[in-house]
Amino acid sequence: MNRIQATLLLVLCTLLFVQCKEDKNTDTQSPASVNTTGIDAIDILTTEINKTPMDASLYYERAKAYMDNNGNEYAVKDAERAVQLDSLNPNYYHLLSDTYMDFRQSKLSLITMMKVATMYPERTATQLKLAETQYILQQYEYAVSTLNKILKYDPLNAEAYFMLGMVFNEFEQDKKKAKNAFLTAVENDPDLVDAWLILGQNAMNENDPLAKRYYQNAVNAEPENVRALHSLAFYLQNNNDVTGAQNLYRKIHVLDKSYLQANLNSGILYIEQDSLEKAYEQFNIITQNNPANHVGYYYRGVVHELQGNLDNALADYQNSMNIKPDYEKAVTATAALQKALKK
Numbered sequence: 001m002n003r004i005q006a007t008l009l010l011v012l013c014t015l016l017f018v019q020c021k022e023d024k025n026t027d028t029q030s031p032a033s034v035n036t037t038g039i040d041a042i043d044i045l046t047t048e049i050n051k052t053p054m055d056a057s058l059y060y061e062r063a064k065a066y067m068d069n070n071g072n073e074y075a076v077k078d079a080e081r082a083v084q085l086d087s088l089n090p091n092y093y094h095l096l097s098d099t100y101m102d103f104r105q106s107k108l109s110l111i112t113m114m115k116v117a118t119m120y121p122e123r124t125a126t127q128l129k130l131a132e133t134q135y136i137l138q139q140y141e142y143a144v145s146t147l148n149k150i151l152k153y154d155p156l157n158a159e160a161y162f163m164l165g166m167v168f169n170e171f172e173q174d175k176k177k178a179k180n181a182f183l184t185a186v187e188n189d190p191d192l193v194d195a196w197l198i199l200g201q202n203a204m205n206e207n208d209p210l211a212k213r214y215y216q217n218a219v220n221a222e223p224e225n226v227r228a229l230h231s232l233a234f235y236l237q238n239n240n241d242v243t244g245a246q247n248l249y250r251k252i253h254v255l256d257k258s259y260l261q262a263n264l265n266s267g268i269l270y271i272e273q274d275s276l277e278k279a280y281e282q283f284n285i286i287t288q289n290n291p292a293n294h295v296g297y298y299y300r301g302v303v304h305e306l307q308g309n310l311d312n313a314l315a316d317y318q319n320s321m322n323i324k325p326d327y328e329k330a331v332t333a334t335a336a337l338q339k340a341l342k343k
Helices: 003-027 039-050 057-066 074-087 091-102 106-119 124-136 142-154 158-170 174-189 193-205 209-221 225-239 242-255 260-272 276-289 294-309 310-323 328-340
Strands: none
Touching: 039 057, 039 158, 039 328, 057 091, 074 091, 091 106, 091 124, 106 124, 106 193, 124 142, 124 158, 158 174, 158 193, 174 193, 193 209, 209 225, 209 328, 225 242, 225 260, 242 260, 260 294, 276 294, 294 310, 294 328, 310 328
């Protein structure tokens, strides 16, 4: 081989190395780096990434945008790229773990959280995220260990106690331990609505009158939280305070017209009170706002039947069955009414 051939071979190898390196970098980018998706939140970030392709925060933000728009595969790639560019930012690992979990790669999700938890052994948010991942994957003993580790250096952490309560509910089925953990959580943070609601639910299951106080505490913590309001209303409904329950259902409807469970419960109460016009109004709201709600049609049919409007009742029962053919209440009501009408 002469000198010129050697030089040309060296140049060729160099070009091949550069090309391979460029191809590798291209693989880490999503197709949205060159194409538009029609989703402004993603396309704007893509434009910025094309300008500054080494900015990890842009990939992080675009990964979140993809997650919001069901682009799970691209979200994973962007989150991986963010971690690659900035391997010290724990939030990037948290998001990467979430993208893996959403993409049904639970093992990678856990490995990611274990890695960043080792990097930041006393970062509470990271350790809580690890415990949450262990809880989701039903690794309850490991979750308890992680949470106890948090409480050693942060003994008043309400979220850690809340998570312990969740684990005890699932892992050991020890309601007493769970209750103590939830009570400690709300003692350290009275605004933990979810803890109050679980305490209320467990107490109601045990016929413990403290349930009302727990639900009221949840409402006090967040007066416009419709889940808290509904839980209290449902407790009142089942404990003979119909007026109190109806007042709360009306408040829920004002706060969130899409929360149709409140209309359903309110309508059932009106049937029990023989207020059929008011009951009809509630079920009609359900069918108008969610035409796929088979329960709304069934109960509107019940009202029609009680009012003597049998043809309308039959139509609503059949609408309910069209949506959910195996809905037993509608099947039974339809058969009975067809027999009565001889249809």
